[in-house]
Amino acid sequence: MKYNRENLKKAFNATLEGMSVYKAAKVCSVPESTLRDRTLGIVPIDVSIGFTPIFNREEEEKLVAHIKYMADVGYGYNKRGAREYAASLGKDLTQQKSNSSTLSNCWFYGFLHRWPDLKVASPQKLTTCRAEAASRHKLNSYYKELSSIMTRHNIRQSPEQIYNIDETGISTEHNQPKIICSKSTKPQAITSARSSLTTTIAAGNAIGNHLPPFYVFKGKRWSDDLLKGSVPGAEGIMTETGWSNTQVFEKYLTEFFAKHTGISDSRNQRSVLVLYDWHKSHVSLTLTDWAKRHNVILFVLPPHTSHLTQHLDVAIFGLLKSMYNKECQMFLQRNPGTSITKHLVAELTAKPYLRALSPENLTSAFKKTGIYPFNNKVISNSEVAPSIIYEHNQDKDDTDNNKDQTSTKSKKSGKENIEID
Structure with missing residues (x-):
């Protein structure tokens, strides 16, 4: 009862x-x-039911705050790690010895139930260089400089003049989605061998217009069959690696991009802002001179911050590759026994490219990165939280260096005083 x-x-x-x-x-x-x-006094009136709590409310609040902080800065606890840390914290608080180095699953799920704002999730991978580069200070400097350029060239309210260019690799070995199968079997999926990687260069502006794709195929001899079934207006080129290089990027920008955006030698040519990643293959004196003559502003995004500032990385390429994987799966289902090669990449990326770079997605990408409408506060504190660790270490190093310099100066000053005496 x-x-x-x-x-x-x-x-x-x-x-x-x-x-x-x-x-x-x-x-x-x-x-x-x-x-x-x-x-009858057999049981006290104020007896507690169930296990004795390890932490009181205030102690659990501190535990929750610590777990959230570690997840924000990129060093979060998994299920076992959280149980082990809580066990060690409980020993420190109660000063009791225990043979157990971890708490039970029962405690863990009860803990999650008591704090519904916590969840178990797969984190996004973030390299150390990205974590360190994406600091609030560096992003503020980036937005300040970008705002100054957009105001100077009077394009802050001209989304049709703001473009973003980026490239991504398309593999013939696609990622298989989940399938339905018998519980008693271990499913397998037929994929093509990773024979080559094809680079796709994409571009779009803040008003929602996209350029056709530009492909960089691996090989030496060009064949028009490589563009069979591709998006109308698509073009391509061959390189030994399948990656873009200085010559490819120059050709793309001065010929392909200029043709589709109407850039000319006219004196009345409106300013065009081009946002792109820094890479040694994207920088050359020839390209810089061409940009000056054609009133094109080449603006390099902060290094190692593409997961936050690169529009196509933030909202487009993930969707493109997801739809490409589905196209590959359907192609292999319709053509069992065949393989996907570089000659099919343009055809299989045609529909995904048009859908991923739709006007809605492009305008959303520019909005998410704070370019149009301009918003230098669009990147949240949680997204730059991992950089806190590196800023703290830098501040510590600066403090230690200052102490060393002060100590050295004091020693020199002492020696000088001795010599004077």
């Missing part, structure tokens, strides 16, 4: 005032045997 503990206390107090145990239990809707155990 379930009962309210407050009602049990009321029934107990009623027996102290002379009411019988039977009547008090009936009036307050509590088990008679439970009430009688309390009145």
